[in-house]
Amino acid sequence: MTSGRPLSRRLVVALAIAAATVACSPTPAPSTLEPLESDEALRLAALTDLDQRVARVAWSLSEANAALCPTVRLSAGWALHSARQYSPALRPHAEARFGLRGDLPGVIAAPSGSPADTAGFRTGDVLLAVAGAPLSAGEATGPAEWEGLEANIRAIDAALAQGAATFTVQRGHDRLDLAVQPRRACGYEVQLDPSDELNARADGRRLFISTALAGFAQSDDELAVILGHELAHHVLRHRPWNDRGGVARRANDGAWRAEGGSGGAEQQADRVGLYLAARAGYDPTVAAPFWRRFGASNWRVRFPQIGHASAGARAAALETVQHEIEARRRAGGELLP
Numbered sequence: 190m191t192s193g194r195p196l197s198r199r200l201v202v203a204l205a206i207a208a209a210t211v212a213c214s215p216t217p218a219p220s221t222l223e224p225l226e227s228d229e230a231l232r233l234a235a236l237t238d239l240d241q242r243v244a245r246v247a248w249s250l251s252e253a254n255a256a257l258c259p260t261v262r263l264s265a266g267w268a269l270h271s272a273r274q275y276s277p278a279l280r281p282h283a284e285a286r287f288g289l290r291g292d293l294p295g296v297i298a299a300p301s302g303s304p305a306d307t308a309g310f311r312t313g314d315v316l317l318a319v320a321g322a323p324l325s326a327g328e329a330t331g332p333a334e335w336e337g338l339e340a341n342i343r344a345i346d347a348a349l350a351q352g353a354a355t356f357t358v359q360r361g362h363d364r365l366d367l368a369v370q371p372r373r374a375c376g377y378e379v380q381l382d383p384s385d386e387l388n389a390r391a392d393g394r395r396l397f398i399s400t401a402l403a404g405f406a407q408s409d410d411e412l413a414v415i416l417g418h419e420l421a422h423h424v425l426r427h428r429p430w431n432d433r434g435g436v437a438r439r440a441n442d443g444a445w446r447a448e449g450g451s452g453g454a455e456q457q458a459d460r461v462g463l464y465l466a467a468r469a470g471y472d473p474t475v476a477a478p479f480w481r482r483f484g485a486s487n488w489r490v491r492f493p494q495i496g497h498a499s500a501g502a503r504a505a506a507l508e509t510v511q512h513e514i515e516a517r518r519r520a521g522g523e524l525l526p
């Protein structure tokens with residue numbers, strides 16, 4: 190994960206690619222959560238907290254499962270954001286809280302144990318240059334925009350792809366150089382979408398989780414169940430579908446059954462996803478209760494959805510997978526789905 194993208198910038202991304210994503214979670218249902226505080230600073234703080242939780246779990250899943258992912262990259266494991274990605278209403282708070290300026294990437298999360306953490310990066314660090322090449326600050330004003338940050342992230346990823354890289358960092362009034370040794374991780378990004386819909390989806394390169402769904406997860410273990418399911422679509426090379434007739438979905442299901450699998454692509458993503466979460470050290474026993482609680486809070490998912498069984502049936506199926514994982518652990522074998 191190289192970027193956390195709160196707010197408008199991510200909303201733009203989400204809308205732009207919504208038509209090309211796997212409609213992965215059940216039909217979006219109205220959130221049962223209280224709306225975020227109207228006060229902008231509190232709203233930013235709540236989003237930052239969610240961003241950091243998502244970054245932490247996404248990094249763990251990505252690194253632990255690199256051997257299973259079809260694409261890998263060398264990653265610092267951090268989540269980055271920029272002032273410019275925030276709406277003009279939230280931007281002054283983001284600038285004040287994180288020292289952000291224009292398109293310059295700021296560290297919103299350096300998950301514990303990640304290369305960024307090991308290198309000494311902290312939330313609030315602003316990256317000024319990589320390998321001596323300045324990153325672009327762009328324009329400080331104007332509507333929310335993310336292209337400038339994206340360009341900076343591409344430059345950073347290119348440097349990390351070569352191995353160890355030194356960054357010039359602004360930390361408060363200090364300027365320092367920090368060298369990061371990136372590690373192999375799954376080659377896709379996880380992003381938090383500002384949305385009241387309980388939803389997650391993947392587009393083959395990126396994985397999106399709504400703020401409502403991330404907030405519904407009460408622990409990192411539950412968050413790993415959700416993100417593991419989405420990562421499983423990537424591991425299983427499922428195609429995104431956006432067709433009304435479900436052609437791509439049937440192709441996914443057909444390809445899976447042709448290889449001897451049972452159930453559909455979504456059921457398989459549930460199964461493989463729980464393995465991915467367990468391989469990253471998360472507790473697989475939370476999956477079934479999570480789906481039951483989700484079903485109890487959202488009447489829509491008590492019934493089967495397109496591509497999905499009902500929440501109750503998913504929970505029962507996940508219990509079977511959980512027992513399978515526990516048996517393999519007892520036998521001392523590798524946790525391969």
Ligand SMILES: [Zn+2]
Nearest residue numbers: 213214455458
């Ligand atoms: Zn799915």
